[in-house]
Amino acid sequence: MSVMSTAENSRDLIQSIERGFAVLLAFDADRPNPTLAELAAATGLSRPAVRRILLTLQHLGYVQGESGRWSLTPRVLSIGQHYSASHAMIEIAQPHLLRLAEQTGESASLAALDGTEVVYIARVPVRRIMSINVSIGTRVPAHATSMGRVLLAWAPRSRIDEVIEAGLPRRTELTITDPTELRSALRTVREQGYAIVSEELEEGLVSASAPVRDRSGSVVAALASSSSIGRSSVDELRRQVVPLLVRTAEAISADYGHRRGIKARSTVTGEHEGFF
Known part of the structure; x- marks a missing residue:
């Protein structure tokens, strides 16, 4: 279970960010150029909420809209580049x-x-x-x-x-x-x-x-x-x-810094090491 998935930590979540990523992740091979209605159906969010998220993402340069359909922009790739660089x-x-x-x-x-x-x-x-x-x-x-x-x-x-x-x-x-x-x-x-x-x-x-x-x-x-x-x-x-x-x-x-001969730290605990 994710650390942030527990009820006691739910107050630390920013719902608008969670919804923004839900909309971004709704773009895929099956929905490369979805309509607002299709994104709302895919995410379970209301159309007004999806509209506000799309306009915000458009302002930031991550999506673009034309003739009622939306698509990701190349700027989305920079997120992955930041992961690789870090x-x-x-x-x-x-x-x-x-x-x-x-x-x-x-x-x-x-x-x-x-x-x-x-x-x-x-x-x-x-x-x-x-x-x-x-x-x-x-x-x-x-x-x-x-x-x-x-x-x-x-x-x-x-x-x-x-x-x-x-x-x-x-x-x-x-x-x-x-x-x-x-x-x-x-x-x-x-x-x-x-x-x-x-x-x-x-x-x-x-x-x-x-x-x-x-x-x-x-x-x-x-x-x-x-x-x-x-x-x-x-x-x-x-x-x-x-x-x-x-x-x-x-x-x-x-x-990457590991030296052979140094005992590897096990992340598995318990009498049967998690396997039984």
């Missing part, structure tokens, strides 16, 4: 991602956990292997991805519980949807130090991930290499890619 890890990781992509001939990605989903924060694409268009900011379910498994394996028990309570939707016939099975898979990831997930997010997609740590040893990101079953089997991925992946993740961690 997170040194992304700049540190970029040359390592390029090198990994060159070594494997496959896409290399860096992702972080946000709620119950994984968000791509850096990526070097080699060829398109997913039906969805993966780019910086793309979100995928944590339970069905190798990146999510790595991030959850060292996450606090409360985060694992949050993901399970939110539901484990089936993406393919192979997706793990049983909480006990997921906890067992996370234990395996923690023990072996990496994750491999095959055809759980999409049919034909296979990926491997390794943890990236900060100075304290906490896992703050997941490094992934993705391929297709037609080009790489799970066994080939484990033999040929995982060693490169783990070494690259360790190199990023070292550049």
